[in-house]
Amino acid sequence: MADIRSNFLGIKSPNPYWLASAPPTDKKYNVLRAFEAGWGGVVWKTLGSQVKNVSSRYSAVDFNGGRMMGFNNIELISDRPLDINLKEIAECIKLFPDRAMVVSLMADNDKKSWHELIKKVEDTGAHGLELNFGCPHGMTERGMGAAVGQDPEIACMVVEWVMEAANIPVITKLTPNVHSVVPTGRSVVKAGTNALSLINTIQSVTGIDLDTLVPNPYVAGKSVFGGYCGPAVKPIALKFLTTITQDELTKTVPVSGIGGVSTWKDAVEFMLLGASNVQVCTAVMHHGFRIIEDLCDGLNNWMDEKGFNTLDDFIGKSVDTITHWEDLDINYHHIAKINQDKCIHCGLCYIACEDTSHQSINIQKGNPYNTYTIIDEECVGCNLCQLVCPVDDCITMEEHREAPEYINWIEWQKKGLPLNDH
Amino acid sequence: MIESNKLSEKQYQENFSDIHPPYESSTAAKVDANRCLFCYDAPCMKSCPTSIDVPKFIKQIATENIKGSAKTIFSSNIMGTGCSKVCPVEKLCEGACVYNLLEEEPIPIAKLQRYSTEIAMEKNWKLFERKKSVGKKVAIVGAGPAGLSCAHALSREGIDCTIYEKESKGGGLMTYGIAAYKVTPQFCEDEVNYILSIGGIEIKYNQELGKDITLAQLKKEYDAVYLAIGVGVARQLAIPGEKLEGVVDAISFIYDIRDKGYSSVPVGDKVAVIGMGMTAIDAATQAKRLGAKEVTMLYRRTEDEMPCTKHELDIAMLDGCEVVWLAAPQKIKGSQGKVKQLVCSKMKLGEPDASGRRSPVDTGETFTLDVDMVIKAAGQTPFEKIIKKYKLDNKNGKISINENCATNIKGVFAGGDAVNGGKEVVDAVQAGKDGAFSILKYLGVKN
Ligand SMILES: Cc1cc2nc3c(=O)[nH]c(=O)nc-3n(C[C@H](O)[C@H](O)[C@H](O)COP(=O)(O)OP(=O)(O)OC[C@H]3O[C@@H](n4cnc5c(N)ncnc54)[C@H](O)[C@@H]3O)c2cc1C
Numbered sequence: 001m002a003d004i005r006s007n008f009l010g011i012k013s014p015n016p017y018w019l020a021s022a023p024p025t026d027k028k029y030n031v032l033r034a035f036e037a038g039w040g041g042v043v044w045k046t047l048g049s050q051v052k053n054v055s056s057r058y059s060a061v062d063f064n065g066g067r068m069m070g071f072n073n074i075e076l077i078s079d080r081p082l083d084i085n086l087k088e089i090a091e092c093i094k095l096f097p098d099r100a101m102v103v104s105l106m107a108d109n110d111k112k113s114w115h116e117l118i119k120k121v122e123d124t125g126a127h128g129l130e131l132n133f134g135c136p137h138g139m140t141e142r143g144m145g146a147a148v149g150q151d152p153e154i155a156c157m158v159v160e161w162v163m164e165a166a167n168i169p170v171i172t173k174l175t176p177n178v179h180s181v182v183p184t185g186r187s188v189v190k191a192g193t194n195a196l197s198l199i200n201t202i203q204s205v206t207g208i209d210l211d212t213l214v215p216n217p218y219v220a221g222k223s224v225f226g227g228y229c230g231p232a233v234k235p236i237a238l239k240f241l242t243t244i245t246q247d248e249l250t251k252t253v254p255v256s257g258i259g260g261v262s263t264w265k266d267a268v269e270f271m272l273l274g275a276s277n278v279q280v281c282t283a284v285m286h287h288g289f290r291i292i293e294d295l296c297d298g299l300n301n302w303m304d305e306k307g308f309n310t311l312d313d314f315i316g317k318s319v320d321t322i323t324h325w326e327d328l329d330i331n332y333h334h335i336a337k338i339n340q341d342k343c344i345h346c347g348l349c350y351i352a353c354e355d356t357s358h359q360s361i362n363i364q365k366g367n368p369y370n371t372y373t374i375i376d377e378e379c380v381g382c383n384l385c386q387l388v389c390p391v392d393d394c395i396t397m398e399e400h401r402e403a404p405e406y407i408n409w410i411e412w413q414k415k416g417l418p419l420n421d422h
Numbered sequence: 423m424i425e426s427n428k429l430s431e432k433q434y435q436e437n438f439s440d441i442h443p444p445y446e447s448s449t450a451a452k453v454d455a456n457r458c459l460f461c462y463d464a465p466c467m468k469s470c471p472t473s474i475d476v477p478k479f480i481k482q483i484a485t486e487n488i489k490g491s492a493k494t495i496f497s498s499n500i501m502g503t504g505c506s507k508v509c510p511v512e513k514l515c516e517g518a519c520v521y522n523l524l525e526e527e528p529i530p531i532a533k534l535q536r537y538s539t540e541i542a543m544e545k546n547w548k549l550f551e552r553k554k555s556v557g558k559k560v561a562i563v564g565a566g567p568a569g570l571s572c573a574h575a576l577s578r579e580g581i582d583c584t585i586y587e588k589e590s591k592g593g594g595l596m597t598y599g600i601a602a603y604k605v606t607p608q609f610c611e612d613e614v615n616y617i618l619s620i621g622g623i624e625i626k627y628n629q630e631l632g633k634d635i636t637l638a639q640l641k642k643e644y645d646a647v648y649l650a651i652g653v654g655v656a657r658q659l660a661i662p663g664e665k666l667e668g669v670v671d672a673i674s675f676i677y678d679i680r681d682k683g684y685s686s687v688p689v690g691d692k693v694a695v696i697g698m699g700m701t702a703i704d705a706a707t708q709a710k711r712l713g714a715k716e717v718t719m720l721y722r723r724t725e726d727e728m729p730c731t732k733h734e735l736d737i738a739m740l741d742g743c744e745v746v747w748l749a750a751p752q753k754i755k756g757s758q759g760k761v762k763q764l765v766c767s768k769m770k771l772g773e774p775d776a777s778g779r780r781s782p783v784d785t786g787e788t789f790t791l792d793v794d795m796v797i798k799a800a801g802q803t804p805f806e807k808i809i810k811k812y813k814l815d816n817k818n819g820k821i822s823i824n825e826n827c828a829t830n831i832k833g834v835f836a837g838g839d840a841v842n843g844g845k846e847v848v849d850a851v852q853a854g855k856d857g858a859f860s861i862l863k864y865l866g867v868k869n
Contacts, residue, residue, distance in 0.1 A: 348462060351462035
């Protein structure tokens with residue numbers, strides 16, 4: 001059995017799965033249930049200035065019958081009294097000393113408020129702090145949350161205040177509502193943050209009720225932009241993560257990966273791109289804490305199969321495989337192949353290629369089943385047919401290099417080689 | 423003993439409830455709709471005689487465009503609701519579903535089709551608009567699936583249609599022949615009314631061609647005539663004892679169940695059903711459901727040659743009907759004018775016949791069954807008399823038509839069971855469409 005224990009800046013947890021700062025980590029009741037289920041740690045729902053929430057608060061995007069492919073909220077930070085939160089944090093730590101307890105913070109925008117809040121939180125015995133520079137709604141209007149994360153200078157200033165007071169590790173959570181997370185990332189690393197976490201939610205309108213014509217979530221005939229998360233945002237999160245783990249400065253600190261992690265596979269992908277652990281929210285809001293079992297089990301089995309003994313054996317292993325377009329090997333070529341024994345004749349590959357790609361699939365009409373074959377000379381190897389095929393391993397991409405040697409775009413141009421494929 | 427009222431009202435209701443219940447909720451329909459792969463040049467569509475665009479109507483359920491979905495179905499098959507209940511889908515659309523090739527359950531196409539079209543009927547959506555009258559009149563004989571489908575297609579193009587129907591209700595064998603657990607009389611009536619709601623179609627009931635009206639009259643008064651008279655009486659067995667009390671014809675037996683009500687239809691204790699087509703299955707299962715103790719189905723050939731589908735045979739078997747293969751009725755014995763025994767020849771399979779199926783050969787051995795009722799379901803015979811009377815070219819009573827659905831008499835077209843000798847409702851619907859298309863060409867309304 002592989003060892004899936006995690007050590008993030010000295011904050012230890014039995015597995016790399018933390019619950020992200022959100023409703024699931026809002027109070028002792030939930031957190032104890034999560035720990036009992038086996039979660040490695042939690043980031044307590046953001047503490048800070050007093051707020052009031054509205055009703056309703058969530059909305060979702062369903063896809064082809066699947067619910068909550070994307071999830072959206074307009075909730076603010078914790079609306080419970082600070083002293084109750086602090087008391088419950090201390091109790092949870094006492095009951096589950098082996099789990100990670102990180103507390104998310106968003107103080108009013110002055111040094112004194114931050115210092116007071118940090119002091120109080122540290123007194124609970126918490127293991128770390130996460131600075132909420134990400135919340136895209138409600139708090140930004142008060143110059144907090146994403147308003148801080150979107151401005152590298154303000155972010156730098158706040159982190160400096162925090163570092164003056166903090167005695168435990170500090171993680172800065174970044175907002176994706178910027179063209180690049182790197183400037184803020186660099187700025188807070190310079191200011192001394194011990195780690196980064198990303199991404200927070202993405203501003204969104206999830207959909208409009210076609211009867212009332214008001215978007216969701218509905219609050220008395222109005223709505224607001226919410227924070228989008230869930231499986232739909234994972235690819236975007238992975239991209240932002242990579243920009244941080246590839247940057248010379250930001251890659252010097254550990255990163256906690258967030259954004260649509262629902263399965264052990266998602267977690268592995270975040271870690272392969274350099275996250276030291278992951279945080280989960282939407283998946284538990286959809287299915288409850290019990291999903292931790294497969295998150296651990298699947299990770300364990302995969303590590304065993306691949307021969308990785310510890311998380312560090314694979315964290316970051318894929319970071320260097322993402323390169324610049326102009327470095328790609330132009331002589332690499334592959335062609336689709338349809339396995340006729342597996343083909344169920346649905347024709348999806350054909351119509352996709354015919355209507356939207358390179359007309360590289362031949363159709364031989366039959367009754368009721370047509371036969372589809374690849375026209376090798378026409379196939380540019382785009383993968384579309386393989387992507388739309390509903391049968392596993394029915395369409396495979398077979399390597400047919402144009403030439404044995406590597407050549408990139410710059411060299412190609414220099415040699416004046418031909419440009420158009422078709 | 424042959425008697426009616428064998429069961430309690432509650433038992434009848436249970437026995438004759440819908441064998442394929444509809445979806446309970448829109449969510450349930452969407453779960454199945456979302457499983458559909460949306461195949462291109464879809465095998466299901468190609469396997470539907472009316473070429474319903476199945477992937478399209480299913481996608482429309484998934485996108486909650488139910489009106490669009492119903493219109494997609496009805497555009498190809500105006501009896502789309504009825505067909506969703508009576509089509510042998512396991513050998514048509516669902517049988518061709520690509521999921522079968524993955525050894526997975528096919529998409530429940532019929533159930534989804536029923537979902538959209540029943541909503542359309544319930545809400546009485548007007549999905550088709552009749553074009554302005556073009557001043558042409560067509561007479562249609564027979565208000566069965568072929569006749570109705572032809573009339574609807576013609577009316578859409580602005581033709582004024584009059585249907586002459588010998589019975590007092592429309593729907594043809596849909597109304598008079600198909601088992602009660604598939605469609606109810608009320609449904610059949612609703613379906614006919616929904617089809618007629620386009621306007622421009624008048625049905626004259628209790629008007630029989632050859633009795634109340636003549637072909638010459640119709641030809642004179644109308645610009646074209648479409649014959650959709652179906653097939654007639656059950657084929658006679660031509661064996662001794664056929665006149666005994668307790669020998670009944672499957673179609674009238676089935677119709678009585680529909681028409682008179684379950685408790686009024688007499689059924690024996692030990693029933694023999696002769697034949698292995700859809701009619702035989704319907705007769706056997708319904709005899710059982712009416713309270714017969716033993717039902718034995720007899721067929722001259724084997725399971726490999728049977729005309730019904732495996733699915734239908736399973737329904738009968740699950741109802742507890744027995745099957746004896748390779749058995750041909752030889753004579754029916756009785757006493758005091760009532761059926762007592764059925765003597766059968768044991769058969770074996772010989773050389774393939776014209777249909778390509780191996781034909782049964784008498785072995786000379788016989789066996790005897792004690793029975794008190796014999797239901798004849800060995801196919802139906804065409805209305806030969808009237809067809810010959812009007813000198814319509816025919817093959818054993820099946821009206822001959824050319825590629826334009828035209829008979830040998832100018833301006834007279836035909837289709838449905840009357841031409842094909844008896845297939846499914848869906849084939850008759852397609853025949854009606856084809857007929858309408860040809861008539862429109864003939865009248866110069868479309869080319
Ligand atoms: C017992 C039984 C069960 C069946 N089960 C199924 C099933 O489950 N699924 C399926 O798809 N198909 C089934 N069928 C077949 C299906 O019912 C027929 O294929 C279909 O009804 C044929 O349509 P049609 O319009 O050609 O003929 P019909 O439905 O027979 O309609 C002909 C119409 O013409 C009328 N008519 C006849 N002669 C005259 C005349 N001289 N003047 C005026 N009117 C006349 C008749 O009264 C009738 O209304 C079954 C058939 C039978 C007998």
